[in-house]
Amino acid sequence: xxxxxEPRRFPDPGPAVWAEVEALYRRECVLLQAxxxxxxxxxxxxxxxxRAPVVRVADTREGMVAAEEELAxxxxxxxxxxxxxxKMSLTLSWTEFPPSRVRYxxxxxxxERIEATEIRVTxxxxxxxxxxxxxxxxxxxxxxxVLRMDGPSPLVARRRIVLDRSRLASENxxxxx
Amino acid sequence: xxREILASVDPDNGSVPIALFHDDAIYQRELRRVFAxxxxxxxxxxxxxxxxxxxxxxxxxxxxxxxxxxxxxxxFLNACRHRGAKVCRAEKGTTRALRCPxxxxxxxxxxxxxxxxxxxxxxxxxxxxxxxxxxxxxxxDTVHGLVFATWDAQAPSLREYxxxxxxxxxxxxxxxxxxxxxxxxxxKWSMETNWKIPAENFCGDQYHLSTTHxxxxxxxxxxxxxEHGHTIHVEGGHSLVRERGGAQAGSAAVTEYxxxxxxxRERVARERGAAAAEFVPIGxxxxxxxxxxxxxxxxxxxRIWQPRGPHGVDVSSWCLVDAELPSExxxxxxxxxxxxxxxxxxxxxxxxEIWTSIAExxxxxxxxQLGFNYAMGLGHExxxxxxxxxxxxxxxxxxxxxxxxxxxxxxHYKRVMAG
Ligand code: FES
Ligand SMILES: [Fe+2]
Numbered sequence: 350x351x352x353x354x355e356p357r358r359f360p361d362p363g364p365a366v367w368a369e370v371e372a373l374y375r376r377e378c379v380l381l382q383a384x385x386x387x388x389x390x391x392x393x394x395x396x397x398x399x400r401a402p403v404v405r406v407a408d409t410r411e412g413m414v415a416a417e418e419e420l421a422x423x424x425x426x427x428x429x430x431x432x433x434x435x436k437m438s439l440t441l442s443w444t445e446f447p448p449s450r451v452r453y454x455x456x457x458x459x460x461e462r463i464e465a466t467e468i469r470v471t472x473x474x475x476x477x478x479x480x481x482x483x484x485x486x487x488x489x490x491x492x493x494x495v496l497r498m499d500g501p502s503p504l505v506a507r508r509r510i511v512l513d514r515s516r517l518a519s520e521n522x523x524x525x526x
Numbered sequence: 527x528x529r530e531i532l533a534s535v536d537p538d539n540g541s542v543p544i545a546l547f548h549d550d551a552i553y554q555r556e557l558r559r560v561f562a563x564x565x566x567x568x569x570x571x572x573x574x575x576x577x578x579x580x581x582x583x584x585x586x587x588x589x590x591x592x593x594x595x596x597x598x599x600x601x602f603l604n605a606c607r608h609r610g611a612k613v614c615r616a617e618k619g620t621t622r623a624l625r626c627p628x629x630x631x632x633x634x635x636x637x638x639x640x641x642x643x644x645x646x647x648x649x650x651x652x653x654x655x656x657x658x659x660x661x662x663x664x665x666x667d668t669v670h671g672l673v674f675a676t677w678d679a680q681a682p683s684l685r686e687y688x689x690x691x692x693x694x695x696x697x698x699x700x701x702x703x704x705x706x707x708x709x710x711x712x713x714k715w716s717m718e719t720n721w722k723i724p725a726e727n728f729c730g731d732q733y734h735l736s737t738t739h740x741x742x743x744x745x746x747x748x749x750x751x752x753e754h755g756h757t758i759h760v761e762g763g764h765s766l767v768r769e770r771g772g773a774q775a776g777s778a779a780v781t782e783y784x785x786x787x788x789x790x791r792e793r794v795a796r797e798r799g800a801a802a803a804e805f806v807p808i809g810x811x812x813x814x815x816x817x818x819x820x821x822x823x824x825x826x827x828x829r830i831w832q833p834r835g836p837h838g839v840d841v842s843s844w845c846l847v848d849a850e851l852p853s854e855x856x857x858x859x860x861x862x863x864x865x866x867x868x869x870x871x872x873x874x875x876x877x878x879e880i881w882t883s884i885a886e887x888x889x890x891x892x893x894x895q896l897g898f899n900y901a902m903g904l905g906h907e908x909x910x911x912x913x914x915x916x917x918x919x920x921x922x923x924x925x926x927x928x929x930x931x932x933x934x935x936x937x938h939y940k941r942v943m944a945g
Contacts, residue, residue, distance in 0.1 A: 515714065
């Protein structure tokens, strides 16, 4: 990830799946922008692996993104993601009280069918956050999802988020990506 | 002006002037008096295991590179002697020599300049290479694999510098036979606040837990804070706070690591007695000036607060584990650390939020004339040995919630700044 995205190796699943994925991502943006974290957790499968590995300044591309067993900003399963969502929903969670104003932009998407019921979606994202009187943070990055397609609507079963920035410019991360 | 500000640093009467957190002259003096004379943390030996391994770090605002040469660990100012280009630009790596990317001067792992392009044709063989080695720290030493260095050749040894705090560091870092190691890399982020705000918080600010971290307490990530524990400081500005039962005990998302810590506690109790076992895990603390730690029942972290101007801090934070742990337990500790600390940690995210607001709220003209209040528990401090009848150094607050440790920090700070 992080720039050396593989060209498509699996088949394009066709326009119906594209429409479903875009609907899922639209819904996700709406929920996150509104701070509806508890509903947002409902977009993930019970066996979700939600990770955002740290990025380091390394001499080679291979060394830039922390490996699976290394440090991340998020390394959550369903239990801890729910805990985070619950915490962020409380009024005494100072990072979102008063609430931030947030915009998410997820584009472009690349969608591949990797299994009969699983597709992989790779995308770039930009999250703009402003809070209190004038605080502003920008988070640019890349996201790779594995979506499970065997239910009434797609669910995220695996998410990898790679923020481009190495030393984060913000005093905290209170956003989900 | 900075003399007046320093004169009004009065921890013994519970007051520290707010200007100390804003004033430029004070800040410049800190870089000289505090950061160029104290022992500062660079990294852990486990990050530079083999000859040629290096990591980049900072001492105050000075970037340094810590490298393992055949002779051992060495640390240099990360700036070429020719025109000052950064010699090591990655945050870690392995190399045979340090080659400057600007004009190609090349230094060996001991910092000696041995390669100068066009040494004959452009310098006529007249350049004295021996005088142009990388600038090395004055002293470097380790304790339990933690690498410290100082720019001050006159500074006391690292062991003298840590003084009475060594006893507590031993309890935190030498409780398992294989020692400790850093795993997974570094969390790095920046905050707009003064470096002393997080440093003094980690000295032992139990008082903020119930409000700053109310939401994390409510979801069960830690229990409500009680009145039971020890808030201890020693000479030299070092301090720690130990909560009975261990920091970060809670009902949600508990892992096997917590059980492991209990086993260690039982073993330490058998080997060294109940008093020592009370310090497993040891809790939260700051080693003067800017190295803080948290050793909890869920994970252990080290972090430094690098000053970046009066209103800026670069944080680097690591997860530290007992080296002998099986990898599943190391992973459990790291995941718990990420869940609670680091920029996205459910605890630390709220700290960052509040700390940045301090800089904002007090930087006006009127704000700067005032003082912060450190009166909690003033006059209610006694020697640890007397309070608990155990042979341990330092001074403890009569009650668990106290600003005794903050006062110890600023007392030492004032001494250093005056010198
Ligand atoms: S600055 Fe390093 S060689 Fe010129
Ligand atoms: Fe805190």
